[in-house]
Amino acid sequence: MQQRFTRRFIVAAIMAASLPAAAQEHTLKELVIIGDETSAASLPGSAHVVTNEDLETMKYTDVHRVVKEVPGVYLLEEEGYGLRPNIGIRGSGSGRSGKVTLMEDGVLMAPAPYSGPAAYYFPSFGRINGVEVLKGPDLLRYGPATVGGAINLRSTPIPTTTGGRVTAEIAEDNGKRIHAWYGANSEQAGWLIETHQHESDGFKDIRQSDREAGFDKQDYVAKLRLNTRPDADIYHQLDLKVDYSEELSLETYLGLTDADFNANPDQRYFASERDNMDTQRTGFMARHLVDFNNDVTLTTTAYRNEFKRNWYKAAGLNSLINAANGGDALAQQQLRGEADLAGIKIKNNAREYESQGIDFVADWGLNLSGMRHDLAFGLRYHEDEVDRLQPEDTFDQVIVNGRPVLQYVSTTSGTGINGGNNAIEKAEAWSTYIADRITVNDRLTVTALLRYEDIETSRVRYQQEARTDVQDRASNSTGELLPGLGATYKLDGGVTLLAGVHRGMAPAGAGSTDVDPELSTNYELGARIQRGAGRYELIGFYSDYENTVQNCSVATPCAGGQDFGSVSQGEARIQGIEALAGYEFALTNGLSVPVEATWTYTDAEVTKDSDSGNVLKGDNLVYLPENVLNLRTGLRAGNQWDAYLNVSYVDEMCIDNTCDRSGTDNTFRKTESLTVVDLSGSYRVAEGARVFAKLDNVFDTQKIIARSPDGARPNLPRTASLGVTVDF
Numbered sequence: 247m248q249q250r251f252t253r254r255f256i257v258a259a260i261m262a263a264s265l266p267a268a269a270q271e272h273t274l275k276e277l278v279i280i281g282d283e284t285s286a287a288s289l290p291g292s293a294h295v296v297t298n299e300d301l302e303t304m305k306y307t308d309v310h311r312v313v314k315e316v317p318g319v320y321l322l323e324e325e326g327y328g329l330r331p332n333i334g335i336r337g338s339g340s341g342r343s344g345k346v347t348l349m350e351d352g353v354l355m356a357p358a359p360y361s362g363p364a365a366y367y368f369p370s371f372g373r374i375n376g377v378e379v380l381k382g383p384d385l386l387r388y389g390p391a392t393v394g395g396a397i398n399l400r401s402t403p404i405p406t407t408t409g410g411r412v413t414a415e416i417a418e419d420n421g422k423r424i425h426a427w428y429g430a431n432s433e434q435a436g437w438l439i440e441t442h443q444h445e446s447d448g449f450k451d452i453r454q455s456d457r458e459a460g461f462d463k464q465d466y467v468a469k470l471r472l473n474t475r476p477d478a479d480i481y482h483q484l485d486l487k488v489d490y491s492e493e494l495s496l497e498t499y500l501g502l503t504d505a506d507f508n509a510n511p512d513q514r515y516f517a518s519e520r521d522n523m524d525t526q527r528t529g530f531m532a533r534h535l536v537d538f539n540n541d542v543t544l545t546t547t548a549y550r551n552e553f554k555r556n557w558y559k560a561a562g563l564n565s566l567i568n569a570a571n572g573g574d575a576l577a578q579q580q581l582r583g584e585a586d587l588a589g590i591k592i593k594n595n596a597r598e599y600e601s602q603g604i605d606f607v608a609d610w611g612l613n614l615s616g617m618r619h620d621l622a623f624g625l626r627y628h629e630d631e632v633d634r635l636q637p638e639d640t641f642d643q644v645i646v647n648g649r650p651v652l653q654y655v656s657t658t659s660g661t662g663i664n665g666g667n668n669a670i671e672k673a674e675a676w677s678t679y680i681a682d683r684i685t686v687n688d689r690l691t692v693t694a695l696l697r698y699e700d701i702e703t704s705r706v707r708y709q710q711e712a713r714t715d716v717q718d719r720a721s722n723s724t725g726e727l728l729p730g731l732g733a734t735y736k737l738d739g740g741v742t743l744l745a746g747v748h749r750g751m752a753p754a755g756a757g758s759t760d761v762d763p764e765l766s767t768n769y770e771l772g773a774r775i776q777r778g779a780g781r782y783e784l785i786g787f788y789s790d791y792e793n794t795v796q797n798c799s800v801a802t803p804c805a806g807g808q809d810f811g812s813v814s815q816g817e818a819r820i821q822g823i824e825a826l827a828g829y830e831f832a833l834t835n836g837l838s839v840p841v842e843a844t845w846t847y848t849d850a851e852v853t854k855d856s857d858s859g860n861v862l863k864g865d866n867l868v869y870l871p872e873n874v875l876n877l878r879t880g881l882r883a884g885n886q887w888d889a890y891l892n893v894s895y896v897d898e899m900c901i902d903n904t905c906d907r908s909g910t911d912n913t914f915r916k917t918e919s920l921t922v923v924d925l926s927g928s929y930r931v932a933e934g935a936r937v938f939a940k941l942d943n944v945f946d947t948q949k950i951i952a953r954s955p956d957g958a959r960p961n962l963p964r965t966a967s968l969g970v971t972v973d974f
Contacts, residue, residue: 277351277485277533279388279398280378283781287774290693290732291382291746292318292785292824298375303880303890304926305415305940305969307372307423307444308962309333311924314876314894316379317824317844318395318787322869322899323951325497326449326962329461329523331368332869335381336768336787337820337850338394338752339796340869342366345752345764347388347396351487353531355399357553357599358630359390360673361703361756366597367527367553369399369491370465372425373442376400381787382770383730383748386697387624389677392728393750393766393789401487404436404469405429415969419460421446423969427467434475440467448496449963452514454583454649459514461495481537493525498559501957503570503578504914504950511948511960516583516650517590517643521559528552541611550602557595561638567957571914580643583650587643590652593667594637594659603628618685625678632756635711636667660711668717669707671756676700688736695730695748701763703756724763726751740777744785746770754795754812761812764795772824783826791818794852796868815903816856818867822848838882846874852903861903869917869952871897889927896920901953918949920961934973941966 280286286293294316306312308328313319322332322340334340342364348356356365380388381395388396410428417423422445429438441464448460466489473483498514498521506513533547566587569577579585605626612619637659641652679697686692701724709715730748737743752764772785794815828842849872852865873895880890898919900906905915923945928938946964953959 294379296377309371335395347391349398353549361671362632370442383732383746386695386730391752404438413971417967436471438469455519463493465491483535485533487531489529495523501959507958523557525555543609545607547605553599561593564956590641598633601630620683622681629674632671671705673703693732697728742774766791780829785824789820794818815861817854820850841879843877865903866900869899873897887929892924920949
């Protein structure tokens with residue numbers, strides 16, 4: 247495959263070199279996977295672009311609140327701030343976004359996309375300039391996960407002229423945020439430096455403790471672009487980027503019993519007092535683009551990401567939550583810090599990740615047999631690694647003078663750290679694809695794609711911290727050929743029909759020797775309408791999973807409580823409808839009213855028992871809502887002032903596969919449906935200066951948004967913010 251790719255590229259390069267030099271002006275190439283809404287509308291599948299202007303309407307710093315506006319996307323909130331998002335697309339499963347291909351500027355950003363796909367790192371969303379969501383056959387240009395969709399985050403671009411921006415914001419719970427960038431541009435060079443600082447004391451109070459429950463996160467980004475003259479015969483562009491971030495968030499997996507949630511959803515139990523996540527992440531990217539002429543382009547990207555974390559948190563308290571929910575008064579007192587509790591395990595969930603690779607894409611446009619062919623050839627080599635060393639400390643909760651105290655007992659550090667707590671997992675992957683977008687005529691465009699993934703994973707588990715004794719070894723090999731076909735047909739009146747089918751895959755985690763990759767055949771059929779100030783979309787989708795795989799973690803444990811590796815969950819069917827309608831009404835005196843509504847309906851179930859028998863035919867899929875709706879409207883007076891209202895709704899969800907089985911008590915097996923109303927507005931006080939205000943969750947509605955792994959957790963309560971943005 248690599249030799250064929252090389253031969254084809256050499257042929258393309260020779261053809262390009264043999265063409266006469268043309269008087270042409272090359273344009274700067276952006277780091278995008280879709281482009282703008284016009285580009286999205288031309289794709290043979292569902293694609294959406296959330297622009298920077300869209301992001302500015304509600305000033306959200308939580309990616310969950312933005313992706314609610316994109317049809318076909320699901321989310322599972324966790325701590326209310328979106329620090330570690332859980333995003334799924336078209337029923338792919340939302341746990342740690344492990345079934346979604348996540349990218350920043352077109353580069354894989356999950357800490358270990360193949361060996362450990364759970365995305366425990368996510369950039370501070372307040373610094374993101376735009377979001378691209380891609381579904382359908384064109385997804386085969388990206389990977390490794392191609393069952394549901396891909397999300398690409400656009401970072402702040404190098405400005406077109408010398409200048410910068412500073413955004414300062416304060417919020418309730420001692421929230422503070424600063425986003426600042428400055429850059430310059432010339433005909434052949436450009437640069438940008440940027441920082442985003444965000445902190446809060448958090449909205450939860452730890453019972454009988456003086457400790458806060460907030461976070462402090464810092465991001466730094468630097469970019470450099472060098473390029474030849476725009477009128478050069480052969481145009482070269484080199485983009486360099488380095489980013490660094492660190493986070494200290496006093497977050498926990500310990501939730502609440504239903505009784506305590508109903509009394510006060512914003513409390514936390516004393517046993518979680520010492521819980522905290524400490525992370526550092528460094529990313530490097532170098533991208534070289536060469537335009538041989540208007541028809542032949544080669545893009546080469548090299549990248550490396552390093553991420554380390556230690557989530558020091560109480561583990562194994564779900565049995566107390568279940569006992570208290572079942573009426574055990576002592577268990578409830580122990581959770582509240584009102585009674586002694588022996589043997590609290592607080593684990594150092596410490597892991598170090600490395601991820602690196604090199605990616606080649608050759609684009610070649612040519613006319614053949616009266617049709618335009620836009621060919622793309624892609625080749626990527628990628629390797630990543632997860633190093634787990636997770637000793638546990640043991641504490642006793644003792645009541646002293648009427649107050650709980652955590653007294654240290656012992657640690658497993660140095661001995662007895664084995665199994666999933668002491669392991670190295672690795673992956674090595676070659677992937678290649680070919681895509682041909684054929685413009686048959688002015689109305690019909692057909693895209694054919696073929697992707698191949700070759701993945702080797704391994705896992706070594708150790709008996710002791712010194713790693714002198716190997717407990718066991720495991721390995722897995724995956725090779726999958728994934729075809730796709732899509733088409734669009736333009737009718738009169740701004741109507742475009744679309745249809746597509748593609749084979750999707752999500753690899754199992756490293757060391758899952760008896761688990762095949764998740765495989766699905768995905769269909770979609772729909773129409774887009776672009777007419778004047780109106781934009782409408784209706785797409786039906788159907789996914790037939792011949793093997794559904796869940797990646798197990800503490801956040802989303804698999805059936806039987808497994809919290810590492812992957813398990814097969816049998817065959818499944820997922821079908822649904824995605825709808826979008828948007829229109830901007832023009833009023834008198836320069837006023838306008840933009841309105842946009844989205845709706846996703848999903849019907850899914852297991853269609854065949856899993857081999858283990860833990861998942862049965864007819865079971866629901868985990869954390870998958872039937873309905874997700876979002877409505878955003880506003881009133882805008884040109885660039886002078888604006889006001890927006892956003893209403894979102896998410897249905898209740900099952901937290902495990904046994905939910906809704908005949909005879910099953912679902913009292914503690916479902917989340918609650920949630921409707922949240924947000925307000926925002928801004929006013930230009932001077933040229934280049936605006937003040938803005940936000941009120942999230944206007945009616946202070948809090949529901950149980952998650953129950954995994956250890957108890958009920960709430961969404962963000964009503965929170966007010968005030969800020970200013972200055973361009974200079």
